[in-house]
């Protein structure tokens with residue numbers, strides 16, 4: 001019997017529990033939450049075998065601790081578990097940002113930081129909570145691990161194998177490289193979607209706009225339905241890289257605005273052709289890699 005302790009049994013932690021159970025019936029999963037209600041829901045859905053409130057007893061004989069809470073909660077959870085971690089317990093996380101979490105883990109866990117394997121599954125949705133969890137969420141999706149030179153290779157291997165068993169494709173990066181990349185391809189797009197919807201919704205005649213918004217608006221803004229707490233925490237934790245991406249985007253919008261103001265059809269066409277070509281080529285590559293994005 002292998003024991004997994006999940007802090008935060010929502011979309012990401014719950015999907016990991018379901019995927020591991022689907023791959024190997026031997027996993028026993030305990031959940032620790034912020035509210036009793038969501039743990040009861042996770043129990044009822046068969047995501048966890050047990051709900052716990054005291055991390056000290058819950059940590060006994062645990063093989064893997066997965067922290068899948070919003071990123072601003074991770075440091076205080078590490079502080080709660082640090083004094084009670086057993087020699088063989090490996091700690092990992094699923095946070096969407098990595099540099100700040102790695103720094104916190106080193107500071108809080110001390111020696112035991114060698115058994116902290118930072119991770120980030122590149123799979124998700126705009127839905128939250130245990131009811132959104134799915135056993136198949138990670139199939140053919142990338143998971144990024146960001147260990148450092150001090151991370152125990154056996155711990156890295158164990159977390160690598162854990163994700164492989166969910167059907168994921170595992171890659172490694174440095175925390176800084178991770179945060180730079182995901183500021184551009186994940187965090188900025190979420191900010192833009194939130195900003196667009198917020199601006200439209202604040203207009204006195206917003207209802208009319210929403211009444212006629214169709215699939216283009218739906219595609220662009222799906223992610224604005226995501227958890228506000230999660231995205232507040234991601235934005236703040238990756239603030240430096242995100243501000244840089246915002247600057248690039250604002251410069252690009254300013255160029256586009258000028259082109260439009262000038263009525264420069266050739267320039268507009270050139271910008272749209274480059275973007276359309278790059279977007280279609282990316283979509284084809286990710287589709288031909290068995291849907292792995």
Ligand SMILES: NC(=O)c1ccc[n+]([C@@H]2O[C@H](COP(=O)([O-])OP(=O)(O)OC[C@H]3O[C@@H](n4cnc5c(N)ncnc54)[C@H](O)[C@@H]3O)[C@@H](O)[C@H]2O)c1
Nearest residue numbers: 008010011012033034068069070071095096124125128129
């Ligand atoms: N949603 C995505 O698309 C996605 C993808 C990859 C990674 N992530 C990351 O995974 C993590 C979880 O995201 P999610 O989408 O599963 O969110 P979620 O809201 O579905 O689940 C998070 C759960 O954590 C619980 N929680 C909050 N604070 C807690 C605490 N102090 N102790 C214990 N439980 C606590 C919440 O009650 C909730 O049940 C976040 O760090 C997020 O950045 C999310």
Ligand SMILES: O=C(O)C(=O)C[C@]1(C(=O)O)C=C[C@@H](O)C=C1
Nearest residue numbers: 096121122123124125126186223
């Ligand atoms: O599909 C979505 O709704 C997502 O936002 C998933 C998404 C992404 O940006 O691609 C969001 C945050 C994560 O950390 C990883 C994946």
